[in-house]
Amino acid sequence: MGDSRDADESGALLEQVNRALENATPLRIQGANSKAFLGRMVGGEILDTRAHRGIVRYDPTELVITARCGTPLTELFAVLDASQQMLACEPPAFADDATVGGMIASGLSGPRRPWSGAVRDFVLGTRIITGHGKHLRFGGEVMKNVAGYDLSRLMTGSYGSLGVITEVSLKVLPKPRMCLSISLEMSSEQALLRLAEWGQQPLPISAACHDGEQLHLRLEGGQGSVTGAHERLGGALLDAGYWADLNEHRLGFFDEGQPLWRLSLPHNTPLLSLPGEQWLDWGGAQRWLKSDADAALIRKTVREVGGHATCYSHGLVDDPFQPLPPALLHYHRHLKRQLDPQGIFNPGRLYAEL
Known part of the structure; x- marks a missing residue:
């Protein structure tokens, strides 16, 4: 289903990336911007992916769908629904025009995640514009990943800091025969x-x-x-x-009211002694906390039980994502240098050091 329009749209994205590389211009990658409240503020020239849209391939018998990054999630879900299939990780959209690229870049999963897997578990392959100005295909059935990296899954949850996702192939599943809530x-x-x-x-x-x-x-x-x-x-x-x-x-x-935090915890973690109101999600592995408590206290409490905390209230803290320990930060920096050597893709969105 690829056509000249696809080449034109992906070519425009590639041209913008190469121009940014030549001019050392940071790029703020975004689709519908529905998850702009997550992460740190990013400056730079906007790279809008929404024109690069559409379902590339879908054969329900193969349980695989391939879509371009700017494809609205509503369009993807409608196509799957017509064949009584679904993306089982239930990614949240937070906006009617949220895109496939944003779904992958944020890596957020819904209520079914502990039982079906996370977004990255459904990613089979991607096409990516790298920080070397190349448009490459990874994973799936086309190209073996290089240098030991599973690049398709590494892009999941990277918030655009490693490259521009232009296309993704996803594993889908049949919808359950019966569903009942109590x-x-x-x-x-x-x-x-x-x-x-x-x-x-x-x-x-x-x-x-x-x-x-x-x-x-x-x-x-x-x-x-x-x-x-x-x-x-x-x-x-x-x-x-x-x-x-x-x-x-x-x-x-x-x-809106008190600051909102997402706490990710090991399975079977007891209730945490934190001020504010807590909801248990994912069978208790994910907790939603509304609290005015100091960020350091929240993160210390969560870290002591082996979890991490993300601030969902934009601008409340300098580091919305849990700060990385030095050894892990070292590997993140190395990966960033390998894939985005000039540091033009969403600089600082995840962490100030990236």
Whole structure:
């Protein structure tokens, strides 16, 4: 499905990158800019990817779809939905015009992530404009990755700091035959205990969130397994739209007010003693915290249990992402130098040192 229009659009992006390299001009890569609130502020010339859009290849029998970076997620999901398929990691959009490139660059996953995998687990291959001014294809069925790097997956969650993603191939899955959501009255402590117990059993749970008062579960799979699990667990029926509202931060908890933090924690971590209101997501592995507490206290508490904290309130802290330990920062710097030697791609978006 490639055509001259595709070449023109990708050529325009490549030309802008090469011009920036010649002039040592930083580039601020963006699509719909729906996730601009995440990360540090970036200066420089805007490189807008939205004109480079469209589904390149899709064969439902192969369970693989390839799309250009500027393709709206709504378009991608509509194509998959028509074949009763889905991108199982449920990436949040945060805007109606959010793009495929932004989905990969941010690497954010939705409620199903602990049971299905993260965005990077569904990336099979990419086309990338590198900091050497080359437009290359990696992964998938075309080119073996070089220098020991899985570049396609490295681009996931890089926030545009390693190169310009122009195209991505993704693994997709059939939609479950049956989906049912329930709510159970219990405390947060009880919820964590129950989830640890249920995690050792063949229950068809695909989402679990505790809002401080109730544990909300989504059950997915064959009719027999879902019906049997509901009969065993009980609980009141919950509107299926709850999970999309949670994923897109449309629930009242996410209304503007106190600063919002995302805490990523090891499985089965007990409740953390932090001021503010906490919601348990991903069966407790992801916690949403609304708190006026000092960033240093939040990060110290989370680090002590082996987790990390990301600030979702733009401009609140100088380093929205958890600062890297020296050894890890060394490897990040080395990777940045290898892929973006002049440092023109989203400089400082992830960390000031990059």
